[in-house]
Amino acid sequence: MTKANTYAELMQLPDDRGHFGPYGGRFVSETLxxxxxxxxxxYKKLSADPDFQAEFDKxxxxxxxRPSPLYHAERWSRMLGGAQIYLKREDLNxxxxxxxxxxxxxxxxxxxxxxxxxxxETGAGQHGVATATVAARxxxxxxxxxxxxxxxxxxxxxxxxxxxxxxxxxxESGSRTLKDAMNEAMRDWVTNVDSTFxxxxxxxxxxxxxxxxxxxxxVIGREAREQSLAQTGRLPDALVACVGGGSNAMxxxxxxxGDESVAMYGVEAAGDGLDTGRHAAPLCKGSPGVLHGNRTYxxxxxxxxxxxxxxxxxxxxxxxxxxxxxxxxxxGRVNYVAATDVEVLSAFRELTKVEGIMPALExxxxxxxxxxxxxxxxxxxxxxxxxxGRGDKDIHTVAxxxxxxx
Amino acid sequence: xxxxxxxxxxxxxxxxxxxxPYITGGDPKPExxxxxMHALVEAGADMIELGIPFSDPMADGEVIQKAHERxxxxxxxxxxxxxxxxxxxxxxxxxxxxxxxxxxxxxxMGYGNFAHKAKAAGVDGLLMVDLPPEEADNVAPLLKDAGxxxxxxxxxxxxxxxxxxxxxxxSGYLYYVSIKGVTGSATLDTDAVxxxxxxxxxxxxxPVAVGFGIRDGASAAAISRVSDGAIVGSVLVKKVAELAxxxxxxxxxxxxxxxxxxxxxxx
Ligand SMILES: Cc1ncc(COP(=O)(O)O)c(C=O)c1O
Numbered sequence: 001m002t003k004a005n006t007y008a009e010l011m012q013l014p015d016d017r018g019h020f021g022p023y024g025g026r027f028v029s030e031t032l033x034x035x036x037x038x039x040x041x042x043y044k045k046l047s048a049d050p051d052f053q054a055e056f057d058k059x060x061x062x063x064x065x066r067p068s069p070l071y072h073a074e075r076w077s078r079m080l081g082g083a084q085i086y087l088k089r090e091d092l093n094x095x096x097x098x099x100x101x102x103x104x105x106x107x108x109x110x111x112x113x114x115x116x117x118x119x120x121e122t123g124a125g126q127h128g129v130a131t132a133t134v135a136a137r138x139x140x141x142x143x144x145x146x147x148x149x150x151x152x153x154x155x156x157x158x159x160x161x162x163x164x165x166x167x168x169x170x171x172e173s174g175s176r177t178l179k180d181a182m183n184e185a186m187r188d189w190v191t192n193v194d195s196t197f198x199x200x201x202x203x204x205x206x207x208x209x210x211x212x213x214x215x216x217x218x219v220i221g222r223e224a225r226e227q228s229l230a231q232t233g234r235l236p237d238a239l240v241a242c243v244g245g246g247s248n249a250m251x252x253x254x255x256x257x258g259d260e261s262v263a264m265y266g267v268e269a270a271g272d273g274l275d276t277g278r279h280a281a282p283l284c285k286g287s288p289g290v291l292h293g294n295r296t297y298x299x300x301x302x303x304x305x306x307x308x309x310x311x312x313x314x315x316x317x318x319x320x321x322x323x324x325x326x327x328x329x330x331x332g333r334v335n336y337v338a339a340t341d342v343e344v345l346s347a348f349r350e351l352t353k354v355e356g357i358m359p360a361l362e363x364x365x366x367x368x369x370x371x372x373x374x375x376x377x378x379x380x381x382x383x384x385x386x387x388x389g390r391g392d393k394d395i396h397t398v399a400x401x402x403x404x405x406x
Numbered sequence: 407x408x409x410x411x412x413x414x415x416x417x418x419x420x421x422x423x424x425x426x427p428y429i430t431g432g433d434p435k436p437e438x439x440x441x442x443m444h445a446l447v448e449a450g451a452d453m454i455e456l457g458i459p460f461s462d463p464m465a466d467g468e469v470i471q472k473a474h475e476r477x478x479x480x481x482x483x484x485x486x487x488x489x490x491x492x493x494x495x496x497x498x499x500x501x502x503x504x505x506x507x508x509x510x511x512x513x514x515m516g517y518g519n520f521a522h523k524a525k526a527a528g529v530d531g532l533l534m535v536d537l538p539p540e541e542a543d544n545v546a547p548l549l550k551d552a553g554x555x556x557x558x559x560x561x562x563x564x565x566x567x568x569x570x571x572x573x574x575x576x577s578g579y580l581y582y583v584s585i586k587g588v589t590g591s592a593t594l595d596t597d598a599v600x601x602x603x604x605x606x607x608x609x610x611x612x613p614v615a616v617g618f619g620i621r622d623g624a625s626a627a628a629i630s631r632v633s634d635g636a637i638v639g640s641v642l643v644k645k646v647a648e649l650a651x652x653x654x655x656x657x658x659x660x661x662x663x664x665x666x667x668x669x670x671x672x673x
Contacts, residue, residue, distance in 0.1 A: 304514030
């Protein structure tokens with residue numbers, strides 16, 4: 001088996017039980033098994049159904065505003081003096097991030113299965129907003145779970161969700177962030193499984209979620225691949241994306257997995273620094289375990305307890321990561337690296353000043369690493385950085401760091 | 407015959423049903439757990455489900471979530487839980503102990519290592535809320551070799567075909583979850599439970615115990631009439647919470663509702 005073959009084979013995963021090598025799977029309480037089997041069967045049927053795909057594509061075009069541009073950041077590239085940087089502009093999507101690609105898809109699944117109610121967990125609030133948005137459009141009842149700490153640091157998005165008609169529950173248990181919101185959403189789902197569709201916001205959770213969230217987001221990579229060929233006549237040398245749960249990264253990477261010449265970098269949140277213990281980088285610093293329905297890399301202590309994470313960006317403040325990333329790390333297809341809060345804020349400011357684009361703090365992780373990477377490359381090379389979302393939601397956080405109240 | 411099988415056989419002979427209390431190990435502090443286990447047996451427990459605390463108890467309601475938090479804050483670890491069982495075993499060789507919790511601490515210890523230590527400590531069964539039989543291939547053979555029963559859950563949403571598959575993997579007993587929901591929520595529909603348990607009894611000879619929603623003598627008696635045993639958790643754990651600052655009073659506070667259940671079940 002050649003290496004190219006191996007790489008192409010990565011695109012066949014997961015296996016029919018939802019495993020990516022030793023990762024993934026379906027580690028859930030029995031009450032949810034039936035709902036997941038049902039979802040798997042529905043998804044299998046609908047993903048092969050041209051009408052469903054046509055409806056999804058139509059919504060992406062007319063409601064989300066796709067395709068999103070692949071923008072050549074010429075000024076920034078020149079300034080850095082290295083590789084040409086192209087930004088995949090997911091920040092220009094309706095609601096301001098890549099998250100909506102997935103919620104459009106899952107809301108269609110909810111519609112086809114006739115569930116009148118949707119729930120979601122959210123960290124930065126982008127997924128919550130994207131869920132509340134599609135729920136409003138389809139007339140579905142919507143309830144969002146959000147860690148109490150995140151409710152505070154992302155108050156703008158909380159208000160957006162409420163305006164959209166969603167009920168927002170502040171979760172006070174555990175570390176009061178994204179993982180606890182996910183626990184609470186699971187509890188809601190177990191209790192209301194007959195009436196409720198759980199719209200998971202990233203490529204984590206039990207099978208088939210990692211697969212279907214990846215599939216819905218892989219429009220990012222499919223477009224980027226075509227755009228790169230059309231605009232530059234070739235494939236990029238490298239892809240860079242931030243990794244929280246890993247959905248924007250998986251969406252960009254997946255269609256390129258078989259392209260051996262394309263290097264890939266997933267950027268985790270190094271918080272105060274990878275050696276400080278105050279970070280959210282399970283792939284760089286964690287170890288395998290089982291949480292939220294799948295086996296993957298986790299931040300955990302000597303007793304297998306999940307430990308608290310730290311990142312300036314709420315959307316990356318998660319102790320796990322999608323199981324496909326865990327496997328791509330082990331087989332060496334993707335390089336997983338990290339950017340500190342300090343590097344991230346600097347990249348946030350730089351892109352805003354140099355290109356007039358204000359990125360989300362999550363996306364700024366990809367920018368921070370992409371900047372370093374570009375400088376090690378030559379101007380005739382090119383990289384694509386996934387600009388997963390826009391920075392409006394983070395203005396409070398950044399202003400706070402500057403000592404300003406807005 | 408495993409200690410759990412023996413216990414069910416013995417109860418069967420006496421025409422009695424199993425009363426199975428759950429407490430979270432290490433709640434409110436590790437040093438109280440063994441005493442509480444003995445107190446439960448004294449008040450009529452036939453078996454004990456001892457919870458392994460986890461940072462993310464996804465299938466539990468608020469009462470048991472808080473118990474996990476208290477226990478972890480007091481420094482409980484899986485190692486310590488196993489030590490508790492070993493200490494309990496020094497003076498009680500009859501009462502089966504089932505460890506209940508979430509997979510990650512066990513996976514982190516290593517399945518082989520866990521099976522070895524759990525056997526040495528005198529653990530009789532393992533019930534992992536987030537481990538369906540499909541994912542148990544790594545651990546099931548190791549537990550089997552160690553003589554530890556794997557207890558699986560069956561839920562109201564479990565289809566007949568799935569129930570048959572789960573039953574074929576189960577030993578010790580099957581845990582029928584009486585309601586859709588987390589621990590400590592809703593009230594129980596005994597008729598619906600009776601129907602489900604009757605269906606299960608047709609496909610398996612493994613005893614079927616029922617948990618979730620049992621809170622007093624009446625509900626325990628009603629459930630034990632239609633199944634092989636009643637599992638009671640949140641009602642007891644709530645008492646522990648109330649008395650977390652007066653730990654000397656917890657044993658008596660657990661014994662009172664448990665004795666009531668025992669009496670009602672045996673009547
Ligand atoms: C803009 C943006 N990017 C990235 C993420 C991280 O999620 P994921 O790793 O699933 O793409 C979030 C999550 O909230 C986000 O809002």
